[in-house]
Amino acid sequence: MFNQPSQSTDIRRIAVIGSGLSGLTAGIRLSQQGHEVRVFEKSRGPGGRLAAKRVEGGSADIGAQYFTARNPAFLPFLKEFAGENAFQMWQGRFGFRNERGEWDSFPDEPRYVGSPRMTAITRALSAHLEVIAETRIGALRKAGGGWSLADTEGTALGEFDQVIVTAPPAQAQVLLADSDLAELAAVLDEPVKKVLPCWAVAVHFAKPLTMAYEGMRVEHPVLYWVANNSSKPGREDSGQWWVLHANPDWTERHVDTPASEVAKLMVHAFRVLTGVAGEPGDVVTHRWLYARSSDGDQPGHLWFPDQNIGIAGDWLSGGRVEGAFNSACSLVEAMSEDR
Structure with a gap:
């Protein structure tokens, strides 16, 4: 079952929060590596800024x-x-x-x-992943060596080894603060x-x-x-x-x-x-x-190996649509090198 511990330490259970281009890219790249990926989206369907x-x-x-x-x-x-x-x-x-x-x-x-609309791209990409729509993540809680996710109503959504957040920095900061991760939330003060x-x-x-x-x-x-x-x-x-x-x-x-x-x-x-x-x-x-x-200091991604939490998004890599792809790829590379 999805929430059972992995039989191999090489296979990780990874939650991706947000199904814009960065979240879907990260999810697909991680799935290619054999990891179990689940994407959570607060809206009715994928898209993000490709709206x-x-x-x-x-x-x-x-x-x-x-x-x-x-x-x-x-x-x-x-x-x-x-x-x-x-x-x-x-x-x-x-x-x-x-x-x-x-x-x-x-x-x-x-x-x-995108043709016939911009969302055609993210909808096609999402077909390669398990996407849980209309689900807003409210908090992350420590669970063994990983994280347990719950929605804003407190419903448990499973346990994961790693979490990737692709929400805008203001929303990501609120999530981290509500998850008792004040130190990580403070990193986003200036980006917000x-x-x-x-x-x-x-x-x-x-x-x-x-x-x-x-x-x-x-x-x-x-x-x-x-x-x-x-x-x-x-x-x-x-x-x-x-x-x-x-x-x-x-x-x-x-x-x-x-x-x-x-x-x-x-x-x-x-x-x-x-x-x-x-x-x-x-x-x-x-x-x-x-x-x-408008921030010129854009490191590509943020990866916190001690917490097994990553942040990706176009705002971390130039702000363009392509930046979302670049950010996700650089984060996945950092996660892979860290194992």
Whole structure:
């Protein structure tokens, strides 16, 4: 049975908390080594920042907008475990607008998206693992040489030799503090301060808009990113869905503003920025409390061998989607070297 002691010291029982890209990557890599892995996810399904919201006629990517593959191991991993049909190259035009209102093109490099939505990647990866959804871990308790996990209702979820936490640093810190691991929780004091929020708004226009770029990074008092979600491969929308991300400073000032008011302000900013005359027919909002890290000190992962607890996430490795993969791989390597 899963909770019985292993017959071999080489095989470990490992709990992974969070089923974003870092958690799923770590779980798959550890399973490849022969370990017993169980993934716990507080939401209804996997995804993390590779998030999409269902909208009329399809979906809109409200989290990470695309990903790069500078690590030569990343695309082969996705092809093997997510499948080649789970993602495609986004052949969009990308522009940058500086503070003076001047536009320039992004550097030319391949950019990829999940198809038909970003969550296609994590859903495909999760098929290789045992994922327990709608289960929020409340505490870790010492159990012999390992850990016993319980959800927020106090229900026991099994005993494990090692635990990997891939939640954002603020949530990871709360979990560690509630598990009487104050010393480990204190390590996250600075990272917690550096994680920035982001309001995301998806807007639909019945008549497609004519723009110079499909993706726009802007220096703007309200907006940070604007993209034609319908231009991504695999989307078959009627009209166009556009995704707007607010900049972190503006989001912090409006973090508690009602979603409807946030949407009005962001749509107005979009119209002024682009010259769009028409009003959108449908609007969907989402508030990311933990969107990306501004911390330049990013060690790749955190591994505490005395406690057999590891922490991984894109915030530890550059903040990009690919950083989640890199963080998980470096943590798994550290765990393997430590045995």
